[in-house]
Amino acid sequence: MAYSTNEMMTVAAARRLKNDSVCFVGIGLPSKAANLARLTSSPDVVLIYESGPIGAKPSVLPLSIGDGELAETADTVVPTGEIFRYWLQGGRIDVGFLGAAQVDRFGNINTTVVGDYHQPKVRLPGAGGAPEIAGSAKSVLIILKQSARSFVDKLDFITSVGHGEGGDSRKRLGLPGAGPVGIITDLCIMEPEEGSHEFVVTALHPGVTREQVVAATGWAIRFADQVSTTAEPTAVELTALRDLEARTAAAHGQAPGEA
C-alpha cells in the first residue's frame, strides 16, 4: 500500500509503545500514535490523559485533552491534581509521549516562546503538563515533523528538559526518569548516543536520504554507526490508522488538531 510520510511517522511512533506499558499521552500527534498502538500491536497499553481519564480507549481521536469520549471509555476518571500527584509524580508512568514545537540535539523541548521571553517573536501555548512528564516518566518519546525550524541548534527556551546539556546532566539534576529515548519524525528515528546523550539518527524511513535529514536539522546531525531502514507500514497498520482518522473526521466534522 502507498503511504504518506506523516503516516510513516505515526506508525513508527506507535510501534515504540510496548503492550502493557502505562503511557501519559499528549494531545495531537502523540495521542494519534498512542491510540494506533492500542488498536494494533499493543491492545493492553494503558493511556492516561492529563485531564483525568486513566485507561482511556477512545474509538475516535479527541480534539481536546478533555473530550467526553476519553472519560466515557476510561477505567476511571480522577481529578487533574490527582493525575499529576499520584500517577505521574508517584512514579506510575512508563512512557511519557510528547509533541513539541522545537527540540534540540539533547531532546530538550520548547513549547513556550520563539525569541526573547519578554519580547517574544512568537508566543507559544506554554508548558502544560510536559515539564513534569519529561522529568518523572520512566522514559519519554517525542514525535514531531522534522524541519530546520523545529530541530534547532539552540532553543530560545527550555520548557521541558530532555538530556539537558548532555552526558550525565539528568543525573546531576536529580531527575527520576531516564528522559527521552526516541524522537520519531516524518523522516527518521533518532536515539540518544550512549555517553553523550546526543540524539543521532538510528533509522531512516524508506526512501529518505541522509541529505534530506541533514537539510531538515538545524544542528550538525550525526548518524549512528549502524543506520537501519524503518520497516514500511503494513496493510494492517495503515488500515487501522485510516479507519481511525475516518471515524474521527465523521464524529467531529474535522481532522484532529495537532495543537
Next chain:
Amino acid sequence: MAEILALRDAVKRFVNDGDTVALEGFTHLIPTAAGHEIIRQGKKDLTLVRMTPDLIYDQLIGAGCARKLIFSWGGNPGVGSLHRLRDAVEKHWPQPLEIEEHSHADLANAYVAGASGLPFAVLRAYAGSDLPKVNPLIKTVTCPFTGEVLAAVPSVRPDVSVIHAQKADRKGNVLLWGILGVQKEAALAAKRCIVTVEEIVDDLNAPMNSCVLPTWALTAVCHVPGGAHPSYAHGYNQRDNRFYQAWDPIARDRGTFTAWIDEYIHGTADFSEFQAKLAAAQEAK
C-alpha cells in the same frame, strides 16, 4: 449557604474590579456564560487564573478586563493560538498583560494547597526547565527528612472562583461529574465561589463518593443551561467543535474581534439572548 441568584446579580455582587478570579474548567464545564457577564459588566484590572485559558479568556483579555494572567497552557485546543492573548503579550493590545507562567503540575498542586489552607505547594518539578528563570515565584525547598530539593510554589487563593456544573438542588448543593479538572480545588481555594448549573432539581440523587460541593461551601448558584458553550456539560450537551474553529478568524483581527464583542456580548442582555443570537447567525449561514 449559597444564594440562588441570577448570574447578572452574582457577578455584580461577587466579582470586583481588581479581583483575582479563577474561571476553571479543563476543556469540560468551562464557565463561558459567567465570563461573558464579566465582560458585559465591564469589570477591569482582573488577575485571571486558569490552567488552560482558552476562548473565554481570549475574550476577557481582548475586551480589556485583565491586568494579569496566571496560567500553564494557553491555546485554542485542536485549533491553534489564542490571538487575543498573543496580541496582548506581543503587542500590548488593548493594554499590557502581565503573565505569570507555571506548569500544569505546579498549578494543580497550587490549587490543592489553596484549598488546603496552605501558603505554598511542594512538588517534584522544574529541574532543568527555564520556567523558574522567568517566574521568580517558582522557588525550591529542601525536604527536612531526606534533603531532596523540591519545587515550592505559592498556593492559588482567588478572591472568587467560578465553575460550571451539571446540577444543583434547591438548597444550592452542587453535583458535577465527568472530567473534573481542578474545579473542586478552585471552589474551595477561593474566598467566594459562583457556580453556574445546567439544571436545578429537587434531589441530586448523588451516588456515594460523588463530587458534591455542599451549599455552605459556595457563595452563589445560578441556573444557566448551556452556560459552558462551546465547551460541554457531560450528559447535557456536546462540545461545539465548529465554534472553536470559527473563533480563530474572529480573534485573529482586532476589528473583527471588537465587532464580535460589541454585537454578541454588549449587544445581548444575558446568555440566553446570546445563545439565540448565535443560533440565528449559524442558521443564516
